[in-house]
Amino acid sequence: MVFTLDEDIEELCISDDDCEEAPQQLLQPMGAEHVGKHRRKSSVLEKFPVVAPLHSRRLSLSVGEGQGQGVDPRLLADFKPVRVLGKGAYGKVVLVKDERTSKLYAMKQLQKAEIIIENDESQDVSKRVERIFAERTILSQLDHPNVVKLFYTFHDNSRLYLLLQYIPGGELFYHLKERGTLDEDTAAFYAAEISCALKFLHEKGIVYRDLKPENCLLDADGHLVLTDFGLSKKSVDDNNSLSAPEDVSVLHSIIGTPEYCAPEILKGEPYTRNCDWYSLGCLVYDMLVGKPPYTGVNHKVILNKIQKEKQGPRLPYYLSDGMKDWLGALLKKDCNKRWDVDRYWAAQPQAQQAQQQRRRKKKAGQERTSPYTSHFVFRKINWAKIQDGPLQKSEQGPIVPIITDLELAENFDEEFTSLPFEENPQGRDIPKSDIFKGFSYKASGSYLEKYF
Ligand SMILES: Nc1ncnc2c1ncn2[C@@H]1O[C@H](COP(=O)(O)OP(=O)(O)OP(=O)(O)O)[C@@H](O)[C@H]1O
Numbered sequence: 001m002v003f004t005l006d007e008d009i010e011e012l013c014i015s016d017d018d019c020e021e022a023p024q025q026l027l028q029p030m031g032a033e034h035v036g037k038h039r040r041k042s043s044v045l046e047k048f049p050v051v052a053p054l055h056s057r058r059l060s061l062s063v064g065e066g067q068g069q070g071v072d073p074r075l076l077a078d079f080k081p082v083r084v085l086g087k088g089a090y091g092k093v094v095l096v097k098d099e100r101t102s103k104l105y106a107m108k109q110l111q112k113a114e115i116i117i118e119n120d121e122s123q124d125v126s127k128r129v130e131r132i133f134a135e136r137t138i139l140s141q142l143d144h145p146n147v148v149k150l151f152y153t154f155h156d157n158s159r160l161y162l163l164l165q166y167i168p169g170g171e172l173f174y175h176l177k178e179r180g181t182l183d184e185d186t187a188a189f190y191a192a193e194i195s196c197a198l199k200f201l202h203e204k205g206i207v208y209r210d211l212k213p214e215n216c217l218l219d220a221d222g223h224l225v226l227t228d229f230g231l232s233k234k235s236v237d238d239n240n241s242l243s244a245p246e247d248v249s250v251l252h253s254i255i256g257t258p259e260y261c262a263p264e265i266l267k268g269e270p271y272t273r274n275c276d277w278y279s280l281g282c283l284v285y286d287m288l289v290g291k292p293p294y295t296g297v298n299h300k301v302i303l304n305k306i307q308k309e310k311q312g313p314r315l316p317y318y319l320s321d322g323m324k325d326w327l328g329a330l331l332k333k334d335c336n337k338r339w340d341v342d343r344y345w346a347a348q349p350q351a352q353q354a355q356q357q358r359r360r361k362k363k364a365g366q367e368r369t370s371p372y373t374s375h376f377v378f379r380k381i382n383w384a385k386i387q388d389g390p391l392q393k394s395e396q397g398p399i400v401p402i403i404t405d406l407e408l409a410e411n412f413d414e415e416f417t418s419l420p421f422e423e424n425p426q427g428r429d430i431p432k433s434d435i436f437k438g439f440s441y442k443a444s445g446s447y448l449e450k451y452f
Contacts, residue, residue: 073440074152076161079107083409084419086214088228090114090132091159092416095166095409103452104406105151108162112155112436129435135229136162138206140441145392146197148217148227149451153441160439165451167225169218169401170411173286176213180290184323185380186398187287190216192381193224193397194280195341195372202273202342207233211279212260213286218411222397258299259292263306263333266299277341281330288323289316293331306333322376329368339368346383347371 079096082104086093090110097104110132116125139150139162152163169175172190176182182190194216201208210231217225258266260282262275286292293313296302312331315324329339373383385391401411409417 074154074163074442076154076156079105079163081107082407083412084416085409085412086416088230093164095407096163097407101452104166106148106164106166108164110160110162112158112160115160116435131230132160133439134232134234136439136441138229138232138234139164140443141204142201142206143447144197144200145389146193146223146225147200148225148229149443149447150441151443151448151451153439155436155439160436164227165225166406167217167227168220168403168406168409168411169222170409170413171214172216172218172224172399173213174411174413175218175399175401176287182287184288184320184377187284187323188377188381189398190224190287191280191284192378192383192386194226194283196383196387197224197226198276198280199342199345201232202276205234207271207273208276208279209233209265211276211283212257213283214257216283218397218399218401219392220401220403220406221392221395222400223392224397258302259295260286262335263303264335266303266306271335273342274335274338274340277330278332278335278338281327285313285315285327285331288319309333320377326375326377339372341372344369344372346373 078099080099082095082097084092085095085106088108088110091114092109094107094109095104096107115128115132136150136153139148140153143149148167149165150162151165152161154161194211198208198211208226208229208231210228211226215226215228217227219225260279262271262278264271265275282292294302294305296305312328312333315327319327330341332338372378373381382391385395403410
């Protein structure tokens with residue numbers, strides 16, 4: 001499958017009724033200035049002010065929304081805010097407690113006004129709305145131990161809300177900051193868990209596209225969970241056809257952190273699911289070295305650096321030969337020479353292997369065809385246990401977060417957790433519009449029961 005950023009929301013919406021045109025009227029910016037890139041945070045992180053949830057606000061759900069699942073619609077008033085966990089482009093993520101059940105959730109809040117604002121000439125409103133619906137729709141279809149779970153979505157006049165599984169261990173890189181770098185076995189463990197999540201997504205036709213440190217969280221037992229599916233894309237064609245690549249300026253405007261982004265995406269060229277494996281290479285490089293392979297103040301600088309290197313980044317001498325080999329295969333800037341991990345995931349039956357052997361002779365040095373899961377760096381990984389989930393239930397990961405009280409959110413940056421819950425005077429309702437109609441969702445009863 002080959003993708004461009006030209007997404008097709010109609011394929012991602014649950015029904016045609018859910019998909020509406022973006023409104024034409026424009027809203028004025030809220031005054032917050034763009035703030036430069038923060039280390040290990042996306043460049044858009046501090047663009048918007050923190051807004052605490054309005055505990056008392058009532059909702060204006062569209063009639064019939066979410067009724068497909070027999071929804072007893074949830075209200076903002078059902079959830080008591082406990083602490084701010086993080087911030088993103090359109091709002092923040094807040095730890096909340098369900099007043100009915102006392103369960104904790106991470107509530108991702110997105111400000112409608114910020115989504116439909118025309119303050120960025122390079123990105124149109126309908127694309128932003130598409131991405132928000134895509135995140136909700138994709139997450140509602142996934143169930144994997146290394147992917148965050150979505151339980152409810154709803155909206156009111158000013159915000160959209162996604163009620164996600166609370167991942168209490170915080171960002172992996174929060175822990176890495178304390179340690180500096182990780183040893184190879186620990187990095188290989190996280191690489192294996194991320195690989196399983198990526199493989200699972202790719203099999204469902206989803207490209208994640210946003211693999212970066214702040215989207216890798218640790219659960220209470222130290223297992224890695226991917227969050228933030230705002231840039232994920234579900235494939236709409238299975239015939240490998242190429243559509244015109246999206247304008248590269250549009251692309252740059254939605255990628256906050258280019259350091260982990262595949263070169264073909266940075267260049268605005270068509271790309272495949274293979275881009276996620278490049279990002280995994282960058283992430284693991286960062287775990288081992290303390291910074292991603294190419295750094296720079298903007299996309300152009302990073303691209304120039306990538307282009308200067310013929311084969312890929314230079315790998316530090318202190319890494320093992322096995323790790324160098326694994327990183328080198330994923331960090332190939334030419335996506336045709338990069339390891340096609342999805343294809344060569346595991347050892348294949350002998351007949352296929354023989355066929356590949358013949359092909360390999362033709363393309364010697366071009367493409368890695370050895371099985372991914374049996375690479376030297378994964379020699380201590382029990383793939384069957386990770387892939388099927390029992391490992392995540394029965395064993396702890398290499399870094400077990402210290403959690404004395406789940407509500408304290410001890411593993412999250414104080415920069416966020418210390419923020420007060422006060423109503424943002426700048427928060428504003430947007431004129432009633434159908435643009436977000438169909439956003440509300442409730443997971444099935446059995447799904448909710450399975451996890452609570
Ligand atoms: N399910 C969760 N449990 C705990 N913390 C979370 C959860 N989801 C997100 N967070 C925290 O909130 C931060 C921001 O979340 P997220 O990346 O989903 O927001 P975003 O608006 O999509 O951000 P961006 O604009 O950078 O893409 C994360 O980096 C993480 O620290």
